[in-house]
Amino acid sequence: MTQPLRIIFAGTPDFSVPPLQRLLDSPHEVVAVYTQPDRPAGRGRKLTASPVKQLAQQHDLPVFQPVSLKDPDAQAELSTLNADVMVVVAYGLILPKAVLDMPTYGCFNIHASLLPRWRGAAPIQRAIQMGDAETGVTIMQMDVGLDTGDMLTILKTPITADDTAQSLHDRLSQLGCDALMQTLDDLQAERLNPVKQNDAEATYAEKLNKAEAEIDWSQPANTLVRLIQAFNPWPVAFTQYDGQPLRLWRAKMGQETVSEKPPGLVISVTKDGVEVATGKGSLILEQLQPAGKKAMAAYDFAQARQLTGQRLGTEQAR
Structure with missing residues (x-):
């Protein structure tokens, strides 16, 4: 399978921008971008496009911003895109089973931890807070659970004494690009080796609060x-x-x-x-x-x- 893949990209914040850019620089075809609806931001509370939408518009990509993917019309729209893969990076919406099953090879997620450690909302911050010696990114085949899918690719990085959530965020975003491209290469070469997560080792990265x-x-x-x-x-x-x-x-x-x-x-x-x-x-x-x-x-x-x-x-x- 050496044809370029037809890819839907779903992501919202800064963390998602480098992986989208890496896909745009690759031979693969990004057929559409999904991102959260525009939100009020800044002092004027002006409606602002997500970082992912801004990059997508620079490249004249079709952008979809459904409030929910449980909506039958949103699902029908997505199915017409005939994607091989949907790449999901900090998108922020739940993907129901119907959507997970739509692309030929399903949905791949870039998750910023060494699964099954730190499933959930704040894996970068919790890894630093709890004194983990290392972290990394896991490319996961998404299923209906919360970060419970089979692991496809894992890349690691040490957490240094100087690391803040920001420095680690930036490093993991770049590492996620490398892991994603490796996964897509493996998919095309038919050498993907999905590994089940050990649920007994799972930890949950609780959302941060002030x-x-x-x-x-x-x-x-x-x-x-x-x-x-x-x-x-x-x-x-x-x-x-x-x-x-x-x-x-x-x-x-x-x-x-x-x-x-x-x-x-x-x-x-x-x-x-x-x-x-x-x-x-x-x-x-x-x-x-x-x-x-x-x-x-x-x-x-x-x-x-x-x-x-x-x-x-x-x-x-x-």
């Missing part, structure tokens, strides 16, 4: 550093200072042990940043953002304030 972004200084330093990195760029970890939220963008480990210092206490300020005591050890805040201001180096923030000896956080969050 409430969990508040720092509890009684937690160990390594837990808090991972949370700060995992929640950059959203929802952004924060603590309270002087009655105002203080957003925390970057941090690193400080001392392993800190004797008799209450959690949340600012121990010292150096060019490295602001050292804060935690439930176990200390961490060094490197970049933060006071209310109403831009993000800045923690050292610069400390210059205008007598921080040493003050406590961050509310009584409940220490």
Whole structure:
């Protein structure tokens, strides 16, 4: 099977853009793009096309934006496209069985984790938050379950101490392109080898919420550093200072042990940043953002304030 494949692409956010671009640069034919309906965005709440739609329009591709794919008319429309494969990347709509079965070879999903670990909405952030040593992308043959389909291709990458959700997001998006092209090559060469997931090893990547972004200084330093990195760029970890939220963008480990210092206490300020005591050890805040201001180096923030000896956080969050 060496004919170029007829592909429907379904995706919405920035993460989906590189895989669509890679398909456009390949010999395969992208016959249509599916993406979420335009949403209000920015201060003016102006209706804004998704990043995927913007790229599709630059290439004059047909764009479909159904509110649901359970709608019979939307399904009828999709069936007329006669696709070999549907490639799904962070699309955001549920694909019912009728849609999963429409393309000749079904629907392939790029999922940003090493399945069955981190099924669900926030695999990139949860992998960092929980201290995983590595992550990657899995190309999965989609079925009706939540990220439960057979695995077709897996590519791995280490998670470094410097990784934030943003840096890992960008790396995995590119890795997803490589894995997708490898999968399509394998499909054409008839050497795909689907592997069933072990459901007993599955973990669920709960959706992020702003409430969990508040720092509890009684937690160990390594837990808090991972949370700060995992929640950059959203929802952004924060603590309270002087009655105002203080957003925390970057941090690193400080001392392993800190004797008799209450959690949340600012121990010292150096060019490295602001050292804060935690439930176990200390961490060094490197970049933060006071209310109403831009993000800045923690050292610069400390210059205008007598921080040493003050406590961050509310009584409940220490």
